[in-house]
Amino acid sequence: DAGVIQSPRHEVTEMGQEVTLRCKPISGHDYLFWYRQTMMRGLELLIYFNNNVPIDDSGMPEDRFSAKMPNASFSTLKIQPSEPRDSAVYFCASSPKGDEQYFGPGTRLTVT
């Protein structure tokens, strides 16, 4: 199994631009999680899905952030418009039953 796949691995963009991060979970996993990691705030859960349905998006910082899961093998996290404070490493994780989570390699986002 290839594990959780995230793209791009690195993204550098200018403030105000739209950013789309992509994730392919492990096949057969029913849960998908989006996290953000920064030095100041550590690892924060943004949103998670169960069977493609968003369950808890209370961690999404504001309306500029949106996430979708159109099918069991693909999810996106979109930031529009992006701001410098959005600079972080964004992780996608998937899980068969919710607790034991398998993380992707992350996308390092830099907003200038």
Next chain:
Amino acid sequence: AQSVAQPEDQVNVAEGNPLTVKCTYSVSGNPYLFWYVQYPNRGLQFLLKYITGDNLVKGSYGFEAEFNKSQTSFHLKKPSALVSDSALYFCAVRDRYSGAGSYQLTFGKGTKLSVIP
């Protein structure tokens, strides 16, 4: 509300010596507890979990953790450290009764483990 504290930002240990990475937690109900490891420029990897039963949990790479309900702790241990164990370690907690279908894990800030040759 649920929270995790990892009181040490960094732990240094000599190769071959036992290691302990500390974690304390707070939940309103009973906890599910986890340890993850993160190597540089990589995502987190699952090490072990405590759900119920035996207080001593064994996980990957020779790691184990001891659940202590009275002290609300879940310390990570290994009898003999390897240089390759050097990484960032995260403790995480979920309240067992946080709601049907709720799988929101709360992670600690992480502890950097350095194993010195």
